[in-house]
Amino acid sequence: MSNYKRQLSKDLAAHFGDVDLTIKETRQGIVCTVPVESWLEVAKALRDERDFDFDQCIDVCGVDYLSYGEAEWPTEDVTYTGFSRGIRGKGPGRFSWSERRKEAVANRFAVVVQLLSLNKNHRLTLKCFAPDEGMLVVPSLIDIWPGVNWFEREAFDLYGIIFQGHPDLRRILTDYGFIGHPFRKDFPLIGNVEVKYDEDKQRVVYQPVSIEPRVLVPKTIRRDSRYVDNTADQENS
């Protein structure tokens, strides 16, 4: 189980020489980024070629890379501002619908697939960035692994990624008639609308949310000596 990674990443690089793959091998596993044009071709080969034999697609999920690596609490230097700087930011969960970010970022959305080979006992993470040209379109893997049906519906529902060739791309987890894609980083944590029973109208009505954004812990990135091992750098210099 443990020593297959080197060999598998070598096999991947050799087999897909004509495809622009990025293979990242870490202790935690192999992440292979595939260009969207070759998405289906690579997936099919991974299932059918005997070297790979990935017969199960365990999971498909969307990722939104907006605000990746952005902290709300400066740690590089001392600051003259008070403790409240930690709760003034507009980071994850701290903004409402009207305050959401609206800038365009390249390579913002990705589809991540976890593959498993039962015969070889290998795991592989496949990743593909969705091209953003008005609509996020990624080919559907449903003809290769039928089990991805609901997982792709979920990624569509939560991130708005459209899976081309999916026979039944409906919303799955959100409410009937829901507007927006709630797991995007520019969708507020408190949501947009809330539901209540209206006594006068004698029915359930939607209204703008009445709660305030409230996240108590600021997002912090620390790269000081507690977290970064500097000994290697010192030895080199």
Add this chain to the structure above:
Amino acid sequence: MAEIKNYTMNFGPQHPAAHGVLRLILEMDGEVITHADPHVGLLHRATEKLAESKPFNQSIGYMDRLDYVSMMCNEHAYVRAIEKLLDIEAPIRAQYIRTMFDEITRIRNHLMWIGTHGLDLGAMALFLYAFREREMCMDMYEAVSGARMHATYYRPGGVYRDLPEKMPKHKESQWTKGDDLKQVNEWREGSLLDFIEAFANDFPDKIAEYRTLLEENRIWKQRTVGVGVVSPEQAKAWGFTGPMLRGSGVAWDLRKKQTYAAYDKVDFDVPVGVNGDCYDRYLVRMEEMSQSTRIIKQCVKWLRDNPGPVVADNYKVVPPKRATMKDDMESLIMHFKLFTEGYSVPAGEVYSAVEAPKGEFGVYMISDDSNKPFRVKLRAPGFAHLSAMNDMVKGHMLSDVVAVIGTMDIVFGEIDR
């Protein structure tokens, strides 16, 4: 005579056999299903998004509430993902405690499953017996964490605390007194390990009791044999894991194949079905309970003989002991920082999976060097199983839908997340 056409029937979301909030739109031809369209999401709480706005440790409690009948297994997958990113290991005693509690959880889950599955198919009495034993497992949870269900017991780097030396006893009340009181407290005289051992010694007899009720029962067999047959090829293609996959004859168990915690140090077998129908999956799960009992006994023995730390000695992640905080300034600061800000996890992505009672429960986590996860994706086994609902019930009778829902062992906490 008027021509009879297909008609559509609504099943759930409020239906005792829907195991929560499943809404099924059934296209029927007489009493035969031609199409089933499950509508899920009625219990969607956006756990994954909530986790993105909290420090890592504060989301452990949310994991309990996913698959709320196998709590600690969910926690296990989550803390293991963090441990992998941080590159820390729990001490060996914590690994054994986790193994033992994962198996207690498996028994709990399967007892819940056999009880409700039986109830759905008309075996009323079994539910009462199964819940009697499930109560013991709840007591084990309570003794170790203070909560009967949502334990929040596992932590990155180990477990919250060591097993207690004393098992809480029942107090005298209007309903329990005299000999009754003595009987319910019979196993509770010693430590938690004594209680667990007494339970594990007794439980095989209880499994035999359940089997007497069901195994050769004519009604049970009529309702389950040949119902919801899944071939091994289909099971793999649909992304089935756990007993759903093993029931179809694929010997795949993460505890053996991609071993974690102390599963490589204990002895157990992996039961595998033959026909891939509801009855085989029933047999697989019953045998899994016996195997869990075996594992628990081995863990109890090891834990008795090997005292030691139950959490890593690493102040980056684990809060210092209260006693050291009294006279050590650094410990006090570290404690304050851990509980206000949390700890930063190195950037990277990881997929960690455990063999939860229902199948492969996975956590895919992306960290961006900060104190909160950038993305957490929870891979729930029930989600993949339920997505094959249409293919499994097509051509079956309406009453078989209930059998198939039961055999999938679905819990909406994890499917809707």
